[in-house]
Amino acid sequence: MHNPKPNTQHPTPMNLLITGAAGFIGTNFVYYWLKNHPADPIIALDALTYAGNRDNLRQAEASPNFEFVHGNILDQSLVETLLSTRNIDTIVHFAAESHVDRSIQGPDAFIETNIVGTHTLLKAVKNIWLNKYPQPRHRFHHISTDEVYGSLKPDDPPFSENTPYAPNSPYAASKAASDHLVRAYHKTFGLETTISNCSNNFGPFQFPEKLIPLMITNILAGKPIPVYGDGQQIRDWLYVDDHNQGVDLILKKGRSGQVYNIGGNNEQTNLDIIHMVCDLMNNAFTADPGLAAQYPDCPCTRSIHPSTLITHVTDRKGHDRRYAINATKIQTQLAFTPEHTFNQGLQKTLNWYLTKDPGPRI
DSSP: OOOOOOOOSSSSSSOOOTTTSSSSSHHHHHHHHHOOTTSSSSEEEOOTTTTGGGGGTTGGGGGGEEEEEETTTOOHHHHHHHHHTOOOEEEEOOOOOOOHHHHOOHHHHIIIIIIIIHHHHHHHHHHIIIIISSOOSEEEEEEEEEEOOOOOTTHHHHHHTTSOOOSSHHHHHHHHHHHHHHHHHHHHOOEEEEEEEEEEEEOOOOOTTOOOOOOOOHHHHTTTEETTTSSSSEEEEHHHHHHHEEEHHHHHHHHOEEEEEEEESSSEHHHHHHHHHHHHHHHHHHHHHHHHHTTTTTTTGGGOOOGGGEEEEEOTTTTBBBBBOOHHHHHHOOOOOOOOOHHHHHHHHHHHHHOOOOOOOO
């Protein structure tokens, strides 16, 4: 039975500040919002570090309600100026260092961006929304991760909003700390906040250090596909625009001070994901012989299945074995239902990486 898309139209326009707007999820959220809420002005703030790409937003630049600002969430003065001069009443906070391997190699950047950066934003909104220019309607929505809950055993129930925090990597610990800061500013100062903890996102515009885009780009270049350990680590996967729909529902109907887990109800081992991508890549080259000229180094061009590139490597330190999300709260309270099956989302993702043309986004 088809589930109709929930009504996410807002009674009055929001003036949004989106942090990390040139990154993977932020970019997709900008396009989602411009398409679904074209009357809402958007300020896109991004420091354009290695994973932020201004070119991601080139189609958004055509919208009269979109403005890009090159700046850092650590710049409290800049944030306060934007809040006051653009009449911002809603912040969707995506900006974060998010790669576990990088957090193991260099934790300092994660502490600075994820903890100090989030606290800087909270200080700014408190100063503007609560002190200088009181905003009766405001919302600070903080994007977090399922990794703050730690690791599950094979038979453990999925993470719920009541699962105790047990972060195992510097990245997860930095996100857990930022979650606690957001909660504290709600409890102590009365700031209107919500938090969402999402499972693994995938889709267009993702920087190729994460599993799915890394596989695709490596296959196209004929490079090895690295698999940590036995590849049996389990993750719950969520197509990025389903995540964005969940955030939309939280902004519209979510209660201040609440946490909502957004999951895709799709647990897969890393190795299974890799084989799925290999099969889709092989099918794509079989269906479109013209791809061979664009990607001459891809083994599919020589009728070699890309799974031959799989290479097992030493497992990551402290590698969490399983994540899974119990999304009952957002499903029952806010009527959230993912619109994409995993296969549909994976095919759309692959199509984007093969063509680098997302088509009309707004």
